[in-house]
Amino acid sequence: MKILLAGNFDTYTLETSYKNALIDEGHEVRTFNFPDIVSKYIKYGKIGRIIHNFLPVEAWIRKTNRELVIEAKNFSPDLLFVFANAPVLPSSFAFIKSILPVKCVLIWPDTVFNLQSHVLLSAPMYDFVASYSEVCCKTFSELGFKKVRWIPLAADPHLHYADEPTEKVYDLTFVGGWRPEREEALSHIVTHFPAIKLRIQGTQWHRAINKALQKFVVNQPLYGKNFTSITRQSRINMNIIDETNYPAANMRFFEIPMAGGFQIASACPEMEKLFQPHRHLLYFKNKKELVESVQFALDHEEDCSAMQKRTQQLILDKHTYQHRIKEIISYL
Numbered sequence: 632m633k634i635l636l637a638g639n640f641d642t643y644t645l646e647t648s649y650k651n652a653l654i655d656e657g658h659e660v661r662t663f664n665f666p667d668i669v670s671k672y673i674k675y676g677k678i679g680r681i682i683h684n685f686l687p688v689e690a691w692i693r694k695t696n697r698e699l700v701i702e703a704k705n706f707s708p709d710l711l712f713v714f715a716n717a718p719v720l721p722s723s724f725a726f727i728k729s730i731l732p733v734k735c736v737l738i739w740p741d742t743v744f745n746l747q748s749h750v751l752l753s754a755p756m757y758d759f760v761a762s763y764s765e766v767c768c769k770t771f772s773e774l775g776f777k778k779v780r781w782i783p784l785a786a787d788p789h790l791h792y793a794d795e796p797t798e799k800v801y802d803l804t805f806v807g808g809w810r811p812e813r814e815e816a817l818s819h820i821v822t823h824f825p826a827i828k829l830r831i832q833g834t835q836w837h838r839a840i841n842k843a844l845q846k847f848v849v850n851q852p853l854y855g856k857n858f859t860s861i862t863r864q865s866r867i868n869m870n871i872i873d874e875t876n877y878p879a880a881n882m883r884f885f886e887i888p889m890a891g892g893f894q895i896a897s898a899c900p901e902m903e904k905l906f907q908p909h910r911h912l913l914y915f916k917n918k919k920e921l922v923e924s925v926q927f928a929l930d931h932e933e934d935c936s937a938m939q940k941r942t943q944q945l946i947l948d949k950h951t952y953q954h955r956i957k958e959i960i961s962y963l
Contacts, residue, residue, distance in 0.1 A: 632960075633659045635706055637699060638714030640664040643854040645740050645882065646714050648787035652952035661706055665717055669695040687718065696723045703727045710963070711735045713757075716747045724756035734758040734963055737776070740784055740882070742875040743767050751775075761959055764879035765901050780962055783902070784882050785952045786889035790855050793891045794943070797863040802828040802929065804865035804892075806853050807883070809835040813871045816897075816921060817844060820869075823922050824929075832861065862892035866935070867928045870896040885950060888912070888942040893935040895924045911942040 634653055638646040640662050653660045672691040673680055700723050703711065711733050713719050727733060737750070737760045754775040761782035762768050771779040786792075802824075805817060817831060818841045832849040839845065853861060862868050868887045872880070878900040887894040894912040908914050913928065915921040928935050 632709040633661075633706060634710045634712060635661050635663060635703055635708040636712045636714070637663045637665065637719055638712075638717045639666055641666050643790060644714075645738070645784070648785075648790065648952045649712065649714075649738065649956070651787055651789045652956045655953055656956055661702070661708070663699050663702055665695060668698055669718075692718050693720065696720045699723055700726050703733070704730060707731060708733055712738055714738045715741055716745065716750060718749060719753065720749060721753045721756060724753055728756060736761065736959065736963070738782075739763060739767070739771070742873075743770055744875050759959065759963055761955070764876075766878060778962065780958075782955050782959060783880060783950070784885060785950045785955050786885040786946045787952055788889065788947070791859050791886050791890040792947075793859045793863060795891075797860075797891070799864060799866050800828070801830045801861075801865040803867040803869060803925065804830045804832070804861060805869040805871065806832045806858060806861065807871070808833040808852075809838050810871075810873070812874060814839045814841060814844065816869070816871050816918075819918050819921060820925055821847075824925065830861065830865065858886065859890040862887055862890040865892060866932060867925065868892040868894050870894055872897045872899060885946055888939055889946055891939065891943065893928065893939040894942070895921075895928060906942060906945070909938070911938055911945065913938075 636646055636650055638644070640646050641664065650660055650662060669691055672694045696719065699719065711727065713735065724735060735757050737757045739760055740763045751774060757776055758778065760771050760776045760779040762771055762779055763782070763784050765781040768779045768781055803820065805813065807813060820827065821829065821843060829847040830849065831844060831847045832851065832853045834850060834852060836844070836848040836850055870883045870887060877898070880899050880902045884896060884899060884902065896912060896914055898914055898916045903914065906912060913924040915924050
C-alpha cells in the first residue's frame with residue numbers, strides 16, 4: 632500500500648518508529664514533516680518562531696496545509712496517517728477525501744487532556760483512531776470519532792534494541808525532564824539509599840527544589856542508541872509515568888526493556904495483565920512500594936536480569952510497531 636504520514640519527523644519521534652515499521656512491512660511510504668514545511672512560512676525570524684510555538688498563526692498553517700493536500704493529490708495514498716495534534720485542518724481532510732478514496736487514521740499517543748480543537752473538528756473525517764489508552768476509546772467515540780481501537784505504544788528495534796553484555800556503572804537511572812512528582816520520587820530514593828549510584832538525565836532539572844539531586848544530573852536529552860547505552864549501564868531504570876497518562880503506558884515503558892534495561896515503573900493498570908509484576912518488571916503505587924521495589928532490585932540482580940530478558944522477548948514477539956501496524960491495517 633501507499634501510505635502518507637503527517638507529523639513531526641525532526642527527532643526520535645513516534646512518527647519515525649511508525650515509518651520504520653511500515654517500510655519493514657513493505658509499504659511505500661512518504662512523510663510530510665510539519666515543522667520543516669511550516670518553517671518556510673514563518674516570518675520575523677526567532678521572534679516569529681516563538682510566537683508561532685505559543686500562538687500558532689493560522690495563515691502559516693493554512694499555507695502548510697496547502698502543501699499537504701498537493702502532496703496527497705500527487706502521491707494518491709491508500710492511507711493517510713496523522714499523528715497526535717499535527718495541524719491538519721478539517722478543510723484539508725475534506726479536500727483530500729473529495730478527490731481520493733483514501734482512509735484517514737489518527738494515531739493518538741497522549742492523554743486526551745492534550746487533544747486540540749482542530750482534531751475534534753476533524754472527527755467525522757477520520758476512518759480510524761488508534762488510541763494509546765484503552766479507557767480513552769469510549770471517550771473518542773463519544774466525541775464523534777467513528778471507529779476507535781486500543782493500540783498501545785510499542786518498541787522500535789531500529790532505535791533501541793540491544794542484548795550484548797554491558798558493565799553496570801549506575802545502580803539506578805532516570806531519563807526524562809523535570810517534573811515535581813519525578814523530583815519527589817527520586818528524592819525519596821536518595822533519602823533511603825544515600826550511597827546509591829544515581830544518574831538523572833534530562834532537561835529543566837535546575838528547577839528542582841532538592842538541590843542534592845543536582846550532582847546526579849546530566850542536563851541534556853537522551854535519544855536512540857545513546858539512550859540504549861546508558862540504559863544498559865544501569866541495574867535499575869526508573870519510569871515515572873506522567874499522572875495524566877494514567878492508566879496507560881508511556882513510550883518509555885517499552886523502550887527500557889527493548890534497550891536491555893530492567894524497569895521499575897509507576898502504576899500502569901492497563902499493562903499489568905500483559906506485563907506482570909515480578910515476572911516482567913516491578914511497579915510502585917506509593918513511596919513505600921517504591922523503596923521496597925528498589926531494595927528488591929538491588930538485592931536480586933539475577934532475578935531482575937531474568938525479568939528483563941523475559942520482557943524484551945515478549946516485546947519482540949508481540950509489542951513492536953510492526954505488530955501495531957499489522958493490527959491497524961487489519962481493522963481497516
